[in-house]
Every structure is written in C-alpha cells, then in structure tokens.
Amino acid sequence: LHILGGLTPPTSGEIHIDGRDLLRMSEAERTDLRKRTVGFVFQKYNLLPTLTAEENIDIARDIAGLGRDRGSDFQEMIRMLGIESRLDHKPRALSGGEQQRVAIARALVNNPAILLADEPTGNLDSENSHKVLTLLRDLNDRTGQTILMITHDLEAAAYGDRIVRMRDGRIVE
Secondary structure, eight states: OTTTTTTTSSSSSOOOSSTGGGGGHHHHHHHHHHHHHHEEEEEOOOOOTOHHHHHHHHHHHEEEEOOSOOOTHHHHHHHHHTTTGGGTTTTGSOOOOHHHHHHHHHHHTTOOOOEEEEEETOOOOOHHHHHHHHHHHHHHHHHEEEEEEOOSSSHHHSSSSOOOEETTTTTTT
C-alpha cells in the first residue's frame, strides 16, 4: 500500500494514478496527490497522541488545505462509525477499536477518490466490522470511490467487488 500510495518507491515497474506516473512526479507533486486524492487507513492507526479524536480527523483536511467545512455526510459517517461521543478524547483514552474507527474517519473525511486500507477491521468486533465494511461498500456504490483493502479476513474481503489473492508476495488469483 505504501508503494501504491506513493510513500515508498517501487524497485521496478510503474504506478499510474489518474493517468499520472508517480515515479515521474516530484516529491512535492506526489505529496499533493496524496493529500487530495488518496486516503490511508494504516494498520497502526498513526493518530497523533496530543490531539483529540476530532482533531486527528480534522488534521487531514488542514493538511490538504480544505478548511474545517466537512460537508453534510460527516455527522452520518461519525454516527455510523460509533465515535460521536468519543471525539473529545485523546488516543490514549480510546480503545484500539475506537482508535481504528477514528483513523478510518480521518482517511475518509476528505472524500478521497482512492482509499488504501490496511486491515481496516483488524481491531474491531464483528458489529463494528460490519458497520465499517457497510460504510465502505456504500461509499463505493454511491461515489465510485476506489477502495483497495488488504485483509486476511475472508468475511471482510467478501464485501469487495474483486478479490486478488497473494502468496509469498506474488499474485496467485
């Protein structure tokens, strides 16, 4: 996912996003593309410990220069993720599942064209996993957002349109 998102250069091959070759772009151009086009859900959350959950979500908008107007879908997303009562808490006061859902909200708040999600339900119970996967499925259906999810969970994978299997770093199916 780091390679696809332009965070790490590949050892060979090409990566094109929206018709643009990531390897031919400057670091500043890749950064701008990531800020405006790609949302990341990291397996380790990468929340800033000194910020509240709400501030951790809003920082994605700040970095992209989009301001604090989150749009009408924000409250619905927060409600679906079940974190509306946790927005004023810092990460250390949140459970692992709550931190994961804050990280998902941060990745989605800018309505990115592409979402790269590394085990987005890995620390969630079955109820919250279902809510997150339903949200992602709905976003794809309504907006055409591309969602690339890495998972070992076959139930989570079943929410996708296409499943690509890998073994030992190679695509096998």
